[in-house]
Amino acid sequence: MGTLIAYSSRYGTSEKVAALLAERLEDVRVQNIVEEPDVKWETIDHVIVGSSIRMGTIQDEMKEWLARHEPHLLERPLALYLCAGTPTESERIRELEEAYRDTLREHAYFVEVVGSGYDFERMGFLDKAIVRMMAKQKESSLQLDDTKLNQLVEAAQTSERTRSENP
Numbered sequence: 552m553g554t555l556i557a558y559s560s561r562y563g564t565s566e567k568v569a570a571l572l573a574e575r576l577e578d579v580r581v582q583n584i585v586e587e588p589d590v591k592w593e594t595i596d597h598v599i600v601g602s603s604i605r606m607g608t609i610q611d612e613m614k615e616w617l618a619r620h621e622p623h624l625l626e627r628p629l630a631l632y633l634c635a636g637t638p639t640e641s642e643r644i645r646e647l648e649e650a651y652r653d654t655l656r657e658h659a660y661f662v663e664v665v666g667s668g669y670d671f672e673r674m675g676f677l678d679k680a681i682v683r684m685m686a687k688q689k690e691s692s693l694q695l696d697d698t699k700l701n702q703l704v705e706a707a708q709t710s711e712r713t714r715s716e717n718p
């Protein structure tokens with residue numbers, strides 16, 4: 552049994568976070584749910600889900616994946632992270648609520664925005680223009696919140712310990 556880190560990512564930030572978490576946890580399977588939506592649930596006993604916000608919403612594929620797999624997610628320790636520009640505190644909360652429905656947030660041991668990134672090499676013309684205008688960013692950047700990522704890793708390790716003591 553192991554940990555599933557299931558993510559969707561438009562320009563790679565959520566994917567980088569998934570890889571960073573995987574380096575720090577044991578017995579992890581990292582899965583891009585857009586490319587591989589199916590899960591062998593009988594092999595998974597802990598789940599970390601990550602996605603990103605674009606124009607106020609997460610990827611459609613992630614919304615569908617969460618709805619389809621919700622019963623399995625609710626049966627296991629669950630962490631939910633989000634990558635988002637989130638300029639204000641109220642927007643951060645609104646975006647978390649938009650990304651992950653109440654049932655999942657109430658069940659999860661971690662629900663947080665963990666940072667944002669802008670990869671101008673990968674963005675199309677329209678998205679570059681939106682980022683220049685709205686986020687006032689002109690070049691690629693990665694701003695991850697190390698404190699929150701550490702909290703997530705520590706909580707995940709605790710959750711793993713709890714699971715092995717109470718299988």
Ligand SMILES: Cc1cc2nc3c(=O)[nH]c(=O)nc-3n(C[C@H](O)[C@H](O)[C@H](O)COP(=O)(O)O)c2cc1C
Pocket residue numbers: 559560561562563564565566602603604605606607608634635636637638646666667668669674677678679681682
């Ligand atoms: C076109 C575009 C629109 C965005 N819209 C929002 C938004 O509405 N709210 C927000 O908090 N962040 C927004 N962001 C910031 C992204 O959430 C951030 O760049 C995130 O790290 C992207 O993660 P990803 O590379 O895994 O897709 C936007 C980014 C882009 C490129």
